[in-house]
Amino acid sequence: MKRRKFNSTLALGVSGVALTANMPLACAMNSNQNKKKLGVALVGLGSYSTYQLAPALFDTAHCYLAGIVTGTKEKEEVWANKYNISQDSIYNYDDFDSIKDNPDIDIVYVVLPNSMHADFSIRAARAGKHVICEKPMAMNVEECDAIITACKKANVKLGIGYRLHSEPYTQKVKRFAKEKTFGNIRYISADAGYYSGSNPNQWRLDKSLSGGGALVNMGVYAIQSLIYGTGENPISVKAQEFSTRPKYFKETDETITAQFEFKSGVVGNIMTSHNANANRLYASCEKGWFELNPANNYGPLQGTTSKGEKISFPHESQQKLQMDDFAKHILFDAPNLVPGEMGKRDMIIVEAIYKSIAEEGKKQVLDFEPRYGFGE
Numbered sequence: 493m494k495r496r497k498f499n500s501t502l503a504l505g506v507s508g509v510a511l512t513a514n515m516p517l518a519c520a521m522n523s524n525q526n527k528k529k530l531g532v533a534l535v536g537l538g539s540y541s542t543y544q545l546a547p548a549l550f551d552t553a554h555c556y557l558a559g560i561v562t563g564t565k566e567k568e569e570v571w572a573n574k575y576n577i578s579q580d581s582i583y584n585y586d587d588f589d590s591i592k593d594n595p596d597i598d599i600v601y602v603v604l605p606n607s608m609h610a611d612f613s614i615r616a617a618r619a620g621k622h623v624i625c626e627k628p629m630a631m632n633v634e635e636c637d638a639i640i641t642a643c644k645k646a647n648v649k650l651g652i653g654y655r656l657h658s659e660p661y662t663q664k665v666k667r668f669a670k671e672k673t674f675g676n677i678r679y680i681s682a683d684a685g686y687y688s689g690s691n692p693n694q695w696r697l698d699k700s701l702s703g704g705g706a707l708v709n710m711g712v713y714a715i716q717s718l719i720y721g722t723g724e725n726p727i728s729v730k731a732q733e734f735s736t737r738p739k740y741f742k743e744t745d746e747t748i749t750a751q752f753e754f755k756s757g758v759v760g761n762i763m764t765s766h767n768a769n770a771n772r773l774y775a776s777c778e779k780g781w782f783e784l785n786p787a788n789n790y791g792p793l794q795g796t797t798s799k800g801e802k803i804s805f806p807h808e809s810q811q812k813l814q815m816d817d818f819a820k821h822i823l824f825d826a827p828n829l830v831p832g833e834m835g836k837r838d839m840i841i842v843e844a845i846y847k848s849i850a851e852e853g854k855k856q857v858l859d860f861e862p863r864y865g866f867g868e
Contacts, residue, residue, distance in 0.1 A: 530598040530819045531558025533581070533591065533621075535612050537567050540626070541603045544790065546575065548811035554819035558596045561588055561612075588612070592619035599818070601653075602626055605701040606708065610635035617642040617650075622822055624815070626653040628712055629835030631703040633843060636836035643832065651818045651828060652835035654716060658813035660805040661784055661793040662720065665773065668782050669723035674798065675778035677758050682717035683772045684710040684788050685747070685765030689740065696766075697744050705744025707845060711764035712838050713788040717773040718752060718760040726752040726760065729841065730855040731848040737767060750845050833861075 532555050534541045549557040559581035560571050568582050583591055591597055600616035601624040602609055613625045623643055629652050630636045643650040656662040668674065685706060688697075695701040696709055719725060731750035735741060747765040754760065763770060773787040780798030787793060791810055795803025820826040837860055844856040 527598070527823070529553075530555045530622075530822060531596045532556065532599045532601055532815065533559035533561060533583075533597045535561040535588070535600055535602045535616075536604040536608075537562045537564065537571065538603065544809075544811045545601065545603065545815070546571075548809045548815065551809065551812050552816050552819070554816045554823060555599065558598075559583065559591070559594065561585065561591075561600075589615055589619060591616070591621065598622060598822070599624060601815075603653075605695045606631055606703045607701045610639055613639045613650075614642040617646040617648050620646060620648065622649040622651075622818075624651045624653055624818055625832075625835065627835065627838075628703070628708045628842065629832065629839055633836060633839050636832070636839050640832040640836065649818070649822050649828065650832040651821070652830045652832065653814070654712075654830045654834070655810040655814040656713070656716065656788060657720075657829040658817045659791065659793070659808070659810045661787075661795055661803060664795070664803055664805075665775075665782065665784065666720050666723070668775070669721060672777075674775075674780040674782060676756070677722050677775050677777050679776040680718055680721050680758060680760040681762070681772075681774050682714040682721070682760075682787070683763045683770035684713040684717070685763065685768050685770040686710065687769055688766040692740055697741065699743040702744060704842070704846070705741060705746060706764045706766040707745055707748050707842055709764075709766070710770075710788075711748060711762065711845075712842070714762035714764050715838055715841055717787060718762060721773055721775050722754055722756070722758050722760065724754050724756060724758075725837065725860050726841070726858050727755050728753045728855050728857050729844050729848060730853050731845040732853055733849045741766065748845065748849070750848070 532549060534545055537560060546557055549555065557575050560577060561583040562568060563585050571577060572582060581594060581596060598621065600621040602612045602616065603626050604612060606628060609625050610630045613623050616623045625639060630639060640650065669677065702708060729750050729752050731748055733745050734747040737746060746767045749763050752760040771786040771789055773784040775782050782795065782797045784793055784795045792807035817829055821828045841858065844858055848854055848856045
């Protein structure tokens with residue numbers, strides 16, 4: 493599978509984002525535009541990198557797999573042979589910082605357990621590399637702030653791994669909300685979950701590595717659905733937690749429900765679980781309704797409306813679209829669909845939900861700066 497070939501102009505474009513960290517933004521942008529494609533290094537070679545991100549990078553138009561970072565020595569040769577990765581673009585967690593000297597790597601995609609997101613995102617920024625941080629952005633709001641600050645200080649771009657913003661079904665829902673296709677929205681609900689039962693030792697069930705359970709894993713999709721489904725941020729939330737399998741979910745939340753209020757008067761509900769399959773977005777409006785079902789898996793998604801129409805688009809890899817969108821943001825100054833502030837906003841909501849649960853369902857007021865929303 494030696495699909496990737498370098499064009500001679502690739503090496504002549506920029507000598508590496510590390511050299512642009514102290515340059516004015518306009519200079520860095522102009523330098524990047526000389527590259528036909530941007531090199532991506534995947535940090536962490538678990539199932540998401542193996543089965544979604546790496547295959548998607550075969551089909552991306554504006555970026556390619558240029559390097560890997562892994563803590564498992566055995567994976568190095570396998571990935572090097574499969575993806576034609578040179579030895580000098582293979583790193584482990586200890587020598588990761590030397591990635592700053594690699595001009596072939598422009599973007600570092602952090603695909604590690606949540607407890608490692610902040611560390612490697614900050615180190616990538618300090619190495620002068622643009623950063624994609626997988627969701628959830630971090631373990632807490634403080635870590636989100638640290639990542640944002642590091643990227644701004646290093647003059648590099650930051651995106652969060654919310655793949656759905658780049659796919660057409662979600663973009664259609666955004667247009668429904670913005671254009672009020674069915675009038676004002678009155679009620680919205682979103683469910684996101686799956687049944688976990690095969691691996692009680694997985695890192696997602698270890699709170700020291702995950703920071704939480706279903707809420708930080710699948711719940712952020714449900715939170716996101718309510719926000720882009722209404723086109724506004726919530727102003728309050730109250731929540732409840734349910735556990736029916738405490739022996740399996742010893743440290744992390746199994747099922748959470750939460751109720752949101754929006755300034756416009758919309759009421760929204762979410763349900764997220766590691767104990768039930770759930771995958772739906774539904775909005776009831778004054779002149780009808782719209783729905784995605786499924787709404788948040790890897791696709792193909794599907795939608796319907798009260799007009800009797802099907803929402804249907806040709807299926808493409810969401811990861812391919814997501815990574816190309818981020819590359820276009822760097823190369824051509826296209827909008828950043830998932831900026832760091834969006835990841836921080838969602839972590840503020842997550843912390844408010846956990847606080848509400850700790851306070852027996854007490855309503856928590858949410859207040860965001862204007863930029864904490866929907867991308868540039």
